[in-house]
Amino acid sequence: MPLKPKRKPFSPRKSDVDVNPQNIETHLSQFIKFYKGINLVSEEEWPHFIESLLNELxxxxxxxxxxxxxxxxxxxxxxxxxxxxxxxxxxxxxxxxxxxxxxxxxxxxxxxxxxxxxxxxxxxxxxxxxxxxxxxxxxxxxxxxxxxxxxxxxxxxxxxxxxxxxxxxxxxxxxxxxxxxxxxxxxxxxxxxxxxxxxxxxxxxxxxxxxxxxxxxxxxxxxxxxxxxxxxxxxxxxxxxxxxxxxxxxxxxxxxxxxxxxxxxxxxxxxxxxxxxxxxxxxxxxxxxxxxxxxxxxxxxxxxxxxxxxxxxxxxxxxxxxxxxxxxxxxxxxxxxxxxxxxxxxxxxxxxxxxxxxxxxxxxxxxxxxxxxxxxxxxxxxxxxxxxxxxxxxxxxxxxxxxxxxxxxxxxxxxxxxxxFGSLPWQKAEDGAGEVKMETEDKAEEKQTEEEKKKQKYNHPIRCDVNVCVAEIEWTTEITDEKLNSTETVNCSTYDLAPMKVSKSCWTPTMKQMMTQEKEPGFTEITDSNPDWQAVKKQYDIRKFDPTPYLLKFVEEEKSTLYYFFSQNVKNLLLHNPKIFKSSGKFAGGMLFIKSTPASRPELVLWGATAILPFINKWLIPVPKADLVLLLQDKELPFSKLSDKTRKALEALGAQDGTVYFHCEAKSKNADPPCSILLQREKFSLFVKPSFGFYIDSVENHLLRLCGITPDEDSEDEMDIV
CATH class of the missing domain: 3.40.50.150 (Vaccinia Virus protein VP39)
Incomplete structure (x- = not known):
């Protein structure tokens, strides 16, 4: 009977070795022996198979x-x-x-x-x-x-x-x-x-x-x-x-x-x-x-x-x-x-x-x-x-x-x-599926015992300051007259408890964490009366659409307030499985609008505008292809360079600055451009310029290609490829 080898005959682990047809038998000896031994491919195919492994994809x-x-x-x-x-x-x-x-x-x-x-x-x-x-x-x-x-x-x-x-x-x-x-x-x-x-x-x-x-x-x-x-x-x-x-x-x-x-x-x-x-x-x-x-x-x-x-x-x-x-x-x-x-x-x-x-x-x-x-x-x-x-x-x-x-x-x-197409034998059947299960007293006691076991035990002596306070005094008065008749009177006085001071020496590590940590960020549901939603609704004159049943609010600690749009099932999963999605929940859903700081105005983001585009009636301006191309190519575009119709639409928004959306709609496959394009920009008093923020993609070159225009190739040569 063969004995277990004392040492595994590994191939040399040198990533910088140049494996080529001349030395492949040496560096891939185990590989070749195994796959030839199990007949992975026929003898006729083997040279082509080995050669392909060394060629760049x-x-x-x-x-x-x-x-x-x-x-x-x-x-x-x-x-x-x-x-x-x-x-x-x-x-x-x-x-x-x-x-x-x-x-x-x-x-x-x-x-x-x-x-x-x-x-x-x-x-x-x-x-x-x-x-x-x-x-x-x-x-x-x-x-x-x-x-x-x-x-x-x-x-x-x-x-x-x-x-x-x-x-x-x-x-x-x-x-x-x-x-x-x-x-x-x-x-x-x-x-x-x-x-x-x-x-x-x-x-x-x-x-x-x-x-x-x-x-x-x-x-x-x-x-x-x-x-x-x-x-x-x-x-x-x-x-x-x-x-x-x-x-x-x-x-x-x-x-x-x-x-x-x-x-x-x-x-x-x-x-x-x-x-x-x-x-x-x-x-x-x-x-x-x-x-x-x-x-x-x-x-x-x-x-x-x-x-x-x-x-x-x-x-x-x-x-x-x-x-x-x-x-x-x-x-x-x-x-x-x-x-x-x-x-x-x-x-x-x-x-x-x-x-x-x-x-x-x-x-x-x-x-x-x-x-x-x-x-x-x-x-x-x-x-x-x-x-x-x-x-x-x-x-x-x-x-x-x-x-x-x-x-x-x-x-x-x-x-x-x-x-x-059948149940798996190692899975235990669900007892009483669809029935209401009542917890017996024995099970309740057993559960309580288990919970007691889980409670933290004190393994070190602790010191605490004890305040003894009188909360209530009760006394009885007994009076006996000359005829030896006795009467009893019960009197009671109550006192407010003095403020209690708990020494920090009494705090366990868990108590310290609970006392000091802030509330963790997480998702909460909102209603139509939410002030941030009402501000966005008014700003963009959103009608005939109430997204609040599909919205969840995510508040970051001392940072932004984010409002995400979900399908109903995904929303339910987030709300009812919070521990499972604790570290990744923020990245679920599509961001509809954001409030960068408590004092700032909530703003609709491009993703959100795309999802609810048919219901937006303000700060959404239809533009022809010529204006769209100007907006894509010019980083700071004066109103005067745009067509009269687009310029008047911008001026009609008044002196207020804010995020404006330009929509070039395609109504047929022969339109120019042949697909609808939505562009986000920041409006100022006399010009518009690209929006900036961590939630905004700079996709100008992509949109130029959709318009049939080849963008400047130099701007893309520095990007990485994986």
């Missing part, structure tokens, strides 16, 4: 359909185009013609095409490496377009395989959706685009994005805040239950129609972009991840509604993190889970079936076909579920989706779509 990107994450009444109104459609037209008409005849370093011509299976053909693939895009002056028009639109999430530069998971299931506006492990925000954006598919109606559904890794938090908040999205920060395997009301019963517990789980994996499918993976790959990592992935998938299935669908995916090629995890959970819930075949959703794209058999390699680089054939030390450290099931055909593992790097010139991806 080409630039790919997608245009966002719903940037503001709210209902945009004017998006596509009257046959006009949406912003995403106009941006796509700009790319085709203004950018692509400038790339004709441009050659890359290898002598090939630049190639760009829309991805056929992506909705509305808004995703694009190229044959341009990122380094070439950034350094080749002839590619500057495309570089400026990508950098400028990416900055404010009108465009996402992402790998093709990263676009796939949200497209493998049907998402409707009424669906409740959970991203159990949300990554950089791309998938959240795609999910929200489908939730907001009807711009004229507030969707009932919502997305809960669990951003466990703090490095992604700000990205999520910047890209995806809106009326129907919430953020949480919890571990995947212990994600808490959420409730839509104060009652904590089964009827109010949230179960999700769709669950997305981006599993924690070794990520060897990202080797083309993650250069460290080429020298740090180890078989041990996947074996360690297996147990963790099962916990995450198990929790995701518990939160899934009956007949709901869970999308489990990883950027790993290793079956120990993929098919083995899926098979283990199906085995734990026989008759309740089923894999769905979703390959038809990716037409003209090369996908592979899931693996049905594989071997497991130990850290000593020895293969074992079954758990029983492995030595005792290996069985002790690893789970039986690492191995392929003997009756693999019963699990339909071939319905999983595998994408390898050399198939479509992409990274690698594994996806499994699981449908839940």
């Amino acid at each position: 080409p630039v790919t990107f997608s245009i966002s359909q719903r940037h503001r994450r709210c209902n945009e009444i004017n998006d596509g109104k009257g046959g006009s185009l949406s912003e995403s459609d106009v941006l796509s037209q700009f790319l085709k008409n203004q950018v692509l013609p400038k790339l004709k005849g441009v050659e890359l370093e290898d002598g090939s011509s630049v190639q760009m095409s829309a991805i056929p299976w992506y909705p509305k053909h808004l995703a694009w693939k190229t044959n341009i490496p990122l380094q070439a895009l950034m350094s080749n002056e002839k590619l500057r028009p495309l570089k400026s377009f990508i950098l400028g639109e990416k900055r404010y999430a009108f465009l996402f530069r992402q790998e093709i395989v990263n676009m796939i998971p949200p497209l493998l299931v049907d998402i409707q506006p009424h669906h409740k959706i959970l991203e159990l492990r949300a990554g950089a925000g791309y998938h959240s954006s795609q999910i929200l685009e489908q939730i907001y598919s009807n711009p004229k109606k507030m969707p009932e559904g919502f997305l809960v994005a669990n951003v466990h890794e703090k490095s992604y938090t700000k990205t999520h908040y910047r890209w995806n805040t809106g009326t129907n999205v919430l953020f949480t920060h919890h571990s995947e395997e212990s994600f808490p239950d959420l409730y839509l009301s104060q009652e904590r019963d089964a009827d109010c517990k949230v179960l999700y129609d769709r669950v997305f789980l981006d599993g924690v994996s070794s990520n060897d499918g990202t080797m083309r972009t993650n250069l460290k993976m080429r020298t740090n790959w180890s078989i041990v990592q996947a074996q360690k991840n297996h147990a963790e992935l099962k916990k995450q998938l198990r929790r995701g299935l518990e939160l899934l509604e009956l007949n709901g669908q869970l999308v489990y995916f990883t950027r790993s090629m290793n079956p120990l993190e993929n098919e083995a995890v899926v098979a283990a959970l199906i085995d734990e819930a026989p008759g309740s889970l089923q894999l769905l075949d979703v390959k038809s959703r990716l037409p003209s794209f090369h996908v592979r079936a899931g693996m049905t058999s594989w071997k497991v390699m130990s850290q000593g680089l020895v293969f074992y076909d079954t758990y029983d054939s492995a030595p005792a030390w290996f069985q002790k450290e690893n789970e039986k579920s690492l191995f392929a099931p003997t009756n693999a055909s019963m699990y339909n593992l071939d319905r999983c989706v595998r994408i390898l790097p050399h198939d479509n010139d992409t990274g690698a991806l594994f996806v499994a779509v699981i449908s839940k």
